[in-house]
Amino acid sequence: MSRKEKILEVATELFARQGFDATATSEIARRAGVAQGTVFHHFKSKENLLVAICDELVQDYIRGITKAAEGPGSGWNALQRVLEFSQGFRKSRLDSITVAFRETRSLEKRPHELHEHFCGLMGRIIEVKRRCIERGQADGSIRRVPAHETALILHILLSGIIHVETQGLVKLPELDTLVLDFCRRGLSTSVYPEERLRAEGGG
Amino acid sequence: MSRKEKILEVATELFARQGFDATATSEIARRAGVAQGTVFHHFKSKENLLVAICDELVQDYIRGITKAAEGPGSGWNALQRVLEFSQGFRKSRLDSITVAFRETRSLEKRPHELHEHFCGLMGRIIEVKRRCIERGQADGSIRRVPAHETALILHILLSGIIHVETQGLVKLPELDTLVLDFCRRGLSTSVYPEERLRAEGGG
Amino acid sequence: MSRKEKILEVATELFARQGFDATATSEIARRAGVAQGTVFHHFKSKENLLVAICDELVQDYIRGITKAAEGPGSGWNALQRVLEFSQGFRKSRLDSITVAFRETRSLEKRPHELHEHFCGLMGRIIEVKRRCIERGQADGSIRRVPAHETALILHILLSGIIHVETQGLVKLPELDTLVLDFCRRGLSTSVYPEERLRAEGGG
Amino acid sequence: MSRKEKILEVATELFARQGFDATATSEIARRAGVAQGTVFHHFKSKENLLVAICDELVQDYIRGITKAAEGPGSGWNALQRVLEFSQGFRKSRLDSITVAFRETRSLEKRPHELHEHFCGLMGRIIEVKRRCIERGQADGSIRRVPAHETALILHILLSGIIHVETQGLVKLPELDTLVLDFCRRGLSTSVYPEERLRAEGGG
DNA sequence: GATGAATGAGTTTTCATTCAT
DNA sequence: TATGAATGAAAACTCATTCAT
Numbered sequence: 001m002s003r004k005e006k007i008l009e010v011a012t013e014l015f016a017r018q019g020f021d022a023t024a025t026s027e028i029a030r031r032a033g034v035a036q037g038t039v040f041h042h043f044k045s046k047e048n049l050l051v052a053i054c055d056e057l058v059q060d061y062i063r064g065i066t067k068a069a070e071g072p073g074s075g076w077n078a079l080q081r082v083l084e085f086s087q088g089f090r091k092s093r094l095d096s097i098t099v100a101f102r103e104t105r106s107l108e109k110r111p112h113e114l115h116e117h118f119c120g121l122m123g124r125i126i127e128v129k130r131r132c133i134e135r136g137q138a139d140g141s142i143r144r145v146p147a148h149e150t151a152l153i154l155h156i157l158l159s160g161i162i163h164v165e166t167q168g169l170v171k172l173p174e175l176d177t178l179v180l181d182f183c184r185r186g187l188s189t190s191v192y193p194e195e196r197l198r199a200e201g202g203g
Numbered sequence: 204m205s206r207k208e209k210i211l212e213v214a215t216e217l218f219a220r221q222g223f224d225a226t227a228t229s230e231i232a233r234r235a236g237v238a239q240g241t242v243f244h245h246f247k248s249k250e251n252l253l254v255a256i257c258d259e260l261v262q263d264y265i266r267g268i269t270k271a272a273e274g275p276g277s278g279w280n281a282l283q284r285v286l287e288f289s290q291g292f293r294k295s296r297l298d299s300i301t302v303a304f305r306e307t308r309s310l311e312k313r314p315h316e317l318h319e320h321f322c323g324l325m326g327r328i329i330e331v332k333r334r335c336i337e338r339g340q341a342d343g344s345i346r347r348v349p350a351h352e353t354a355l356i357l358h359i360l361l362s363g364i365i366h367v368e369t370q371g372l373v374k375l376p377e378l379d380t381l382v383l384d385f386c387r388r389g390l391s392t393s394v395y396p397e398e399r400l401r402a403e404g405g406g
Numbered sequence: 407m408s409r410k411e412k413i414l415e416v417a418t419e420l421f422a423r424q425g426f427d428a429t430a431t432s433e434i435a436r437r438a439g440v441a442q443g444t445v446f447h448h449f450k451s452k453e454n455l456l457v458a459i460c461d462e463l464v465q466d467y468i469r470g471i472t473k474a475a476e477g478p479g480s481g482w483n484a485l486q487r488v489l490e491f492s493q494g495f496r497k498s499r500l501d502s503i504t505v506a507f508r509e510t511r512s513l514e515k516r517p518h519e520l521h522e523h524f525c526g527l528m529g530r531i532i533e534v535k536r537r538c539i540e541r542g543q544a545d546g547s548i549r550r551v552p553a554h555e556t557a558l559i560l561h562i563l564l565s566g567i568i569h570v571e572t573q574g575l576v577k578l579p580e581l582d583t584l585v586l587d588f589c590r591r592g593l594s595t596s597v598y599p600e601e602r603l604r605a606e607g608g609g
Numbered sequence: 610m611s612r613k614e615k616i617l618e619v620a621t622e623l624f625a626r627q628g629f630d631a632t633a634t635s636e637i638a639r640r641a642g643v644a645q646g647t648v649f650h651h652f653k654s655k656e657n658l659l660v661a662i663c664d665e666l667v668q669d670y671i672r673g674i675t676k677a678a679e680g681p682g683s684g685w686n687a688l689q690r691v692l693e694f695s696q697g698f699r700k701s702r703l704d705s706i707t708v709a710f711r712e713t714r715s716l717e718k719r720p721h722e723l724h725e726h727f728c729g730l731m732g733r734i735i736e737v738k739r740r741c742i743e744r745g746q747a748d749g750s751i752r753r754v755p756a757h758e759t760a761l762i763l764h765i766l767l768s769g770i771i772h773v774e775t776q777g778l779v780k781l782p783e784l785d786t787l788v789l790d791f792c793r794r795g796l797s798t799s800v801y802p803e804e805r806l807r808a809e810g811g812g
Numbered sequence: 813g814a815t816g817a818a819t820g821a822g823t824t825t826t827c828a829t830t831c832a833t
Numbered sequence: 834t835a836t837g838a839a840t841g842a843a844a845a846c847t848c849a850t851t852c853a854t
Contacts, residue, residue: 172355
């Protein structure tokens with residue numbers, strides 16, 4: 001691993017654990033085994049470290065859901081794959097996600113172009129989900145709900161999980177299946193498992 | 204308004220706008236028209252200001268949803284009132300909520316008892332929703348979903364709205380009705396409006 | 407005990423334990439069960455508290471050694487009583503003495519007249535001892551050493567005990583007898599016990 | 610002189626003149642011609658400055674008396690050299706000694722290991738003197754007094770001189786010879802000068 | 813590229829003291 | 834006499850950033 005990557009790795013972990021403001025660049029340098037000047041040699045400022053972490057994360061996420069959405073099957077199948085990828089991504093990239101969710105505030109402060117950069121990326125995330133919904137509505141697998149707004153609700157739901165989880169005040173059990181069911185009932189046109197059972201069993 | 208209240212008011216606004224770390228106690232004092240020492244006379248530390256803001260907010264919220272849940276009608280009606288109160292609360296207390304959602308991290312750092320205090324309060328919030336669900340399941344107005352986990356999903360959904368809204372990277376339209384519909388489809392046993400229409404109109 | 411006395415008592419204990427600078431008047435007030443303003447009502451300033459403690463202590467000490475010196479017997483007997491009183495005084499007034507020994511620095515800073523006041527008191531202490539020596543030299547019980555300088559050495563010895571004891575870096579055993587013997591050998595004209603023994607036993 | 614040494618020098622002088630608490634780090638920086646941050650770059654805290662001063666002083670003192678004690682001649686000769694070195698050391702290192710004697714209190718407060726560190730050093734000082742006494746008792750030049758306790762009394766006497774001197778309430782004349790005589794009468798087995806004279810002159 | 817000494821602005825916090833009640 | 838809210842000056846310390854080597 002290059003020095004630059006090591007610095008990024010250490011910074012991600014420390015930002016996740018202690019918060020951006022509470023982490024000194026000197027500590028990052030020390031733990032990465034480099035001089036403090038080296039941090040600023042690779043990343044012009046502390047804020048740039050944060051941007052690098054968030055940017056890489058969001059780009060990876062967009063790449064992942066885009067690929068998930070492109071797969072075969074109905075729109076609902078595609079959307080389901082997007083949701084499933086999101087859940088897995090959340091677990092595998094917890095530190096970076098924690099940083100991105102807690103510290104976006106630090107990004108929104110100063111640089112206008114940076115803010116717009118991330119707004120654009122978020123827009124693309126919403127769009128991938130919206131297209132799945134539209135595709136599902138075209139092929140009849142998803143209800144006739146407003147596509148963009150519903151994409152937002154899905155985004156909100158996924159964000160909410162991360163927010164509550166990283167906030168650390170409520171202990172969350174494994175919710176993946178339930179969330180998926182909740183979305184299926186809310187969106188899919190197919191009969192719900194339990195209702196199918198009830199219908200078949202003759203309630 | 205007492206000096207103490209004025210300080211709290213100013214602090215809430217500044218924390219919401221600039222963030223906790225980026226707000227100097229000297230600025231709070233200046234804008235509140237008091238000496239800096241006065242801030243520390245009333246609130247022993249800067250962190251205590253944050254605690255006071257969050258605590259008042261959460262207590263008010265608990266009181267509100269508790270009252271909403273206690274009303275007449277079915278469990279689903281109660282839950283719907285809780286959701287509606289939450290939406291209104293979010294709009295009327297935006298500054299405090301912004302602070303609480305962004306800065307809880309600062310609280311979770313040091314004092315163990317404080318962390319437990321807020322964990323307990325969050326638990327009570329979840330519980331109110333869970334009881335609505337159980338009540339609805341008893342009276343047949345809510346589906347047989349796992350009560351606690353479903354309460355968590357509602358909590359996540361409401362938290363997600365605030366998170367996305369206060370993060371400021373995605374512009375949210377008015378989503379109240381859609382969110383309520385989404386929940387109704389996910390939880391209520393009653394026929395959905397659109398389906399009723401379809402059923403009545405004979406799709 | 408009057409409020410004033412209670413304040414003084416608490417202050418003495420806290421100054422002894424934590425030091426003058428490290429003790430806040432608010433803490434004194436709290437522990438004395440009075441309002442902070444009350445402290446300043448009785449003692450115009452924090453420094454005055456220190457002065458009151460030291461002054462009372464020194465006055466009591468002067469009174470004690472003066473009385474001890476005035477007693478019957480030889481000059482050496484008088485001096486011995488002074489030394490013995492000093493040792494007892496040190497033990498019975500440990501807190502006040504600790505304060506006086508550690509914090510005189512705070513006194514010497516500002517007020518010139520205060521400095522002179524305490525210089526005068528110290529002079530009187532030295533004088534009492536010098537007179538014992540002179541009386542002993544007149545009656546033949548004390549060697550022909552320079553009286554004032556020797557009084558200073560005794561003062562130094564007694565101060566040294568307190569300094570080392572309150573400094574807390576060296577654990578002191580009971581030294582009273584040894585110190586007395588050391589002084590006797592240094593000052594008295596009478597034969598030392600051990601030498602008397604050796605002389606009598608025929609070494 | 611390096612910046613670090615310059616800072617230490619300035620700090621020693623200011624601590625001696627004004628006291629530790631009354632000296633601001635900003636003043637040290639200003640007088641040393643460096644930025645305030647530079648002080649904290651080299652010494653992590655203000656307290657560390659004090660530790661550095663005291664530690665260097667005590668180490669130097671131990672080295673000095675150890676060498677003095679190791680010399681040739683009787684145990685009493687060695688002890689006399691130790692006393693003489695101590696007197697000279699006191700005069701040549703007055704500032705550091707003043708600081709160490711007045712401000713040890715600040716050291717004894719927090720860090721337990723630091724307290725033990727200095728306790729250990731003081732123990733070594735006592736030990737050097739004790740060994741001189743034991744050596745003198747073995748070669749017959751020093752009386753049969755308890756060695757450790759007597760070493761403590763010498764330590765007390767030397768400490769007392771510094772205490773009284775730095776306290777500034779009593780004006781001390783040159784006492785070196787008298788102190789030495791006082792110790793000789795207390796410890797040495799050889800005849801005292803005045804007594805020899807009296808004996809020879811036939812009192 | 814890599815270093816780490818140096819910087820100085822900025823922050824929270826403490827505290828003796830005052831004064832209106 | 835007693836109170837305690839209010840003050841504001843002062844202090845230690847932090848830290849991102851720079852730059853000469």
